[in-house]
Amino acid sequence: xxxxxxxxxxxxxxxxxxxxxxxxxxxxxxxxxxxxxxxxxxxxxxxxxxxxxxxxxxxxxxxxxxxxxxxxxxxxxxxxxxxxxxxxxxxxxxxxxxxxxxxxxxxxxxxxxxxxxxxxxxxxxxxxxxxxxxxxxxxxxxxxxxxxxxxxxxxxxxxxxxxxxxxxxxxxxxxxxxxxxxxxxxxxxxxxxxxxxxxxxxxxxxxxxxxxxxxxxxxxxxxxxxxxxxxxxxxxxxxxxxxxxxxxxxxxxxxxxxxxxxxxxxxxxxxxxxxxxxxxxxxxxxxxxxxxxxxxxxxxxxxxxxxxxxxxxxxxxxxxxxxxxxxxxxxxxxxxxxxxxxxxxxxxxxxxxxxxxxxxxxxxxxxxxxxxxxxxxxxxxxxxxxxxxxxxxxxxxxxxxxxxxxxxxxxxxxxxxxxxxxxxxxxxxxxxxxxxxxxxxxxxxxxxxxxxxxxxxxxxxxxxxxxxxxxxxxxxxxxxxxxxxxxxxxxxxxxxxxxxxxxxxxxxxxxxxxxxxxxxxxxxxxxxxxxxxxxxxxxxxxxxxxxxxxxxxxxxxxxxxxxxxxxxxxxxxxxxxxxxxxxxxxxxxxxxxxxxxxxxxxxxxx
Numbered sequence: 070x071x072x073x074x075x076x077x078x079x080x081x082x083x084x085x086x087x088x089x090x091x092x093x094x095x096x097x098x099x100x101x102x103x104x105x106x107x108x109x110x111x112x113x114x115x116x117x118x119x120x121x122x123x124x125x126x127x128x129x130x131x132x133x134x135x136x137x138x139x140x141x142x143x144x145x146x147x148x149x150x151x152x153x154x155x156x157x158x159x160x161x162x163x164x165x166x167x168x169x170x171x172x173x174x175x176x177x178x179x180x181x182x183x184x185x186x187x188x189x190x191x192x193x194x195x196x197x198x199x200x201x202x203x204x205x206x207x208x209x210x211x212x213x214x215x216x217x218x219x220x221x222x223x224x225x226x227x228x229x230x231x232x233x234x235x236x237x238x239x240x241x242x243x244x245x246x247x248x249x250x251x252x253x254x255x256x257x258x259x260x261x262x263x264x265x266x267x268x269x270x271x272x273x274x275x276x277x278x279x280x281x282x283x284x285x286x287x288x289x290x291x292x293x294x295x296x297x298x299x300x301x302x303x304x305x306x307x308x309x310x311x312x313x314x315x316x317x318x319x320x321x322x323x324x325x326x327x328x329x330x331x332x333x334x335x336x337x338x339x340x341x342x343x344x345x346x347x348x349x350x351x352x353x354x355x356x357x358x359x360x361x362x363x364x365x366x367x368x369x370x371x372x373x374x375x376x377x378x379x380x381x382x383x384x385x386x387x388x389x390x391x392x393x394x395x396x397x398x399x400x401x402x403x404x405x406x407x408x409x410x411x412x413x414x415x416x417x418x419x420x421x422x423x424x425x426x427x428x429x430x431x432x433x434x435x436x437x438x439x440x441x442x443x444x445x446x447x448x449x450x451x452x453x454x455x456x457x458x459x460x461x462x463x464x465x466x467x468x469x470x471x472x473x474x475x476x477x478x479x480x481x482x483x484x485x486x487x488x489x490x491x492x493x494x495x496x497x498x499x500x501x502x503x504x505x506x507x508x509x510x511x512x513x514x515x516x517x518x519x520x521x522x523x524x525x526x527x528x529x530x531x532x533x534x535x536x537x538x539x540x541x542x543x544x545x546x547x548x549x550x551x552x553x554x555x556x557x558x559x560x561x562x563x564x565x566x567x568x569x570x571x572x573x574x575x576x577x578x579x580x581x582x583x584x585x586x587x588x589x590x591x592x593x594x595x596x597x598x599x600x601x602x603x604x605x606x607x608x609x610x611x612x613x614x615x616x617x618x619x620x621x622x623x624x625x626x627x628x629x630x631x632x633x634x635x636x637x638x639x640x641x642x643x644x645x646x647x648x649x650x651x652x653x654x655x656x657x658x659x660x661x662x663x664x665x666x667x668x669x670x671x672x673x674x675x
Contacts, residue, residue, distance in 0.1 A: 091485055098483040102470045105133075109162035117165050118313060118462075126326035127168045128313040130462055131188075133161030133473045135302075161473050163466070166310070169228040173310075173322050180312045180322055185254030188310075191227075191246040200249075200289075200296070210294045214247065222248040222292040249291045253301075253308045255283035261298065305472045311462045315454065327419050334415035341407040344400075352399040363391040459491035467491070504536045592661040596654070603650045610646070614639045 109132070118128035142154045166188060174183035192200065194215060201211040214222075261284060285306045289297040301308075314324025328335070357373060363386055367378035381388055467489045475484055511529055514520040534541035546554075617639075 094483060094485040095487050097480075098471065098474065098485070098487060101474060101478070101480075101483050102467060105161050105470060106163060108160065109136075109164075111163050114163055114165040115462075119458075121165075121168055122313050122315040122324070123327050125168050126315055126318075126324040126329060127171075127322070129166035129168055129171045130163060130311045130313070130466060131166050131309050132163035132466055133470055134164055134309060135159050136162045161470060168323075171310075173312075175321065177322060178320060180308075180310060183322065185252065186308060186310055188251040188253075190249045190251060192249050193246055197247060197249075203297070205299050206289075206297045207295065210296050214291055214294045214296070217292070219245055219247045224248065247291055249289060249296065252288040252290070253310070254285070256286035256288065256298070257282055258284055261286055261300070303469070303472055304476055305469075307465075307469050307472065309469065311465050313458055313461045317457070330419045331415040334411045334418060337411035338408060338415070341404050341411060345404045345408070348397075348400050348404065351397040355394040355396050358393040358395070360391045364388070463491040464489050504533075507533050507536055588661070592658070595661075596658065599654050599657070603647070603654070606650070607643070607647065610643050614643070 114130070118130050120128075122128035136159070142156060143151050144154055145151050170189040172187040172189070173180060174185050177183040180186075197211055197215060200206060201208050259282075285301040287297075287299050287301060288295065312322055315327065316325040316330060318324050359371070361371075363381065363383055365380045365382060367380060379388075379391075381391070471487060471489060478484065507529070511533065514524045514529075530545070531541050534544070
């Protein structure tokens with residue numbers, strides 16, 4: 070019973086209302102997180118992270134991190150002039166972490182098991198000054214750090230210098246950049262209370278307990294200078310790091326990339342290619358042996374050149390004794406086979422077939438359904454990687470953004486109890502199957518009145534547009550425009566639903582006409598084929614009759630009257646077969662005409 074009205078409460082309608090409100094809030098939360106990811110250029114950074122995972126085996130994403138963004142806004146004053154206003158806002162964002170600057174607890178097998186995480190940053194003096202403006206930063210320590218030499222803070226070699234050395238680029242060094250470390254992990258409560266600065270959020274006086282003497286915190290330091298200490302800003306105590314591996318290693322956080330997986334075939338590829346080049350250089354020209362006692366060059370040079378003149382010293386000897394050539398056999402075919410086998414082995418070990426890389430094979434199918442099956446099979450391995458991305462990156466990252474918006478979001482319209490459902494593997498790799506299923510589902514619903522009433526056609530239209538990657542709102546009329554069309558049709562005496570049914574009937578009539586035309590064309594083709602068969606059969610019977618008459622005349626030496634009698638009998642048989650074939654053809658023709666007439670009658674009555 071409703072306590073206000075005293076009327077019975079419809080629990081079904083109440084549940085529908087609650088579900089509708091929760092769905093709307095969840096969609097607004099989804100839009101809010103999508104806007105935050107778009108602002109931080111998540112797609113660009115995700116491609117870089119996937120590239121790190123493919124090349125080095127590990128990609129690291131960090132978020133949400135709070136960054137300051139400047140928003141420009143033009144406002145028009147009363148006098149008509151426009152004034153630019155710059156608004157500074159703190160918003161959550163996503164960052165890519167270089168795996169070379171990521172140092173988790175190496176005793177952990179997954180990032181969730183890590184006791185602590187270190188991240189290395191390289192900041193200039195300008196960036197350190199901006200860092201000093203953040204709340205909770207120990208300004209005195211930053212000032213002391215800027216007085217020191219940046220090289221004093223370096224504790225590890227920069228891998229960028231190694232990359233520059235490999236590519237032949239002169240190393241410019243980074244002596245002007247300060248090495249700042251960011252620590253995420255447990256901190257003793259006594260040290261945290263000593264480090265927190267006055268003026269920051271008030272710190273409760275935690276009781277020191279041997280069993281509970283640590284709290285999750287974040288520390289920034291460079292060399293001997295502690296720059297900032299703070300509690301974990303998330304009430305969920307989640308760390309902002311997620312790790313994606315192309316191929317997981319069960320013993321460590323870091324995984325294996327594509328180059329590591331194909332390291333053995335790559336050695337064979339390099340060796341076979343080097344042997345092919347060496348063999349090509351040796352077999353491209355013959356080896357020449359010259360007997361200097363028998364010949365001498367006219368120009369005094371023993372180098373072989375075109376149209377060179379030679380003198381034979383001993384005229385009693387043959388010139389064939391002075392020169393001899395020896396060819397190095399070419400083994401290009403055998404070495405090419407080794408190279409091809411190594412490439413195939415690399416595809417198998419990396420689980421990346423050629424068709425998944427965009428190259429077509431000579432055995433590729435020519436049918437659409439067969440091509441879809443082949444592409445689906447080639448995506449099985451990629452589906453595993455996408456699923457790993459969903460499990461290791463999408464789900465924890467979006468969960469952290471959800472927690473951030475629930476904790477710090479100002480709008481109450483987006484808050485609610487939600488569950489993150491990452492569906493990248495199903496939405497990206499089986500999109501073609503989804504498109505086909507949506508179209509079949511829409512057609513079945515349109516043909517059944519009961520199902521037609523149950524469908525939310527607007528929602529189904531959105532799902533079809535999403536599956537086809539079509540911008541729905543760019544190609545769909547608004548509710549006001551649709552209502553205006555309905556009112557105009559009603560004023561003109563028409564009913565939109567009736568018009569739609571008429572259009573459907575016209576479409577079906579056109580389909581039936583096309584089917585009748587196809588049946589008529591098929592009937593005519595069958596008639597021509599049957600006539601050809603009858604003619605061939607007659608020719609065959611005539612030839613057999615002549616052969617039999619010749620055989621009978623030769624063997625039995627029949628009289629002319631006997632031959633004529635036998636011929637008349639055979640002719641009568643041929644005539645009977647002909648009449649039978651003509652009768653069958655007439656029956657088939659009559660049946661086809663009746664079918665065409667029935668189709669036409671059914672179309673008219675429809």
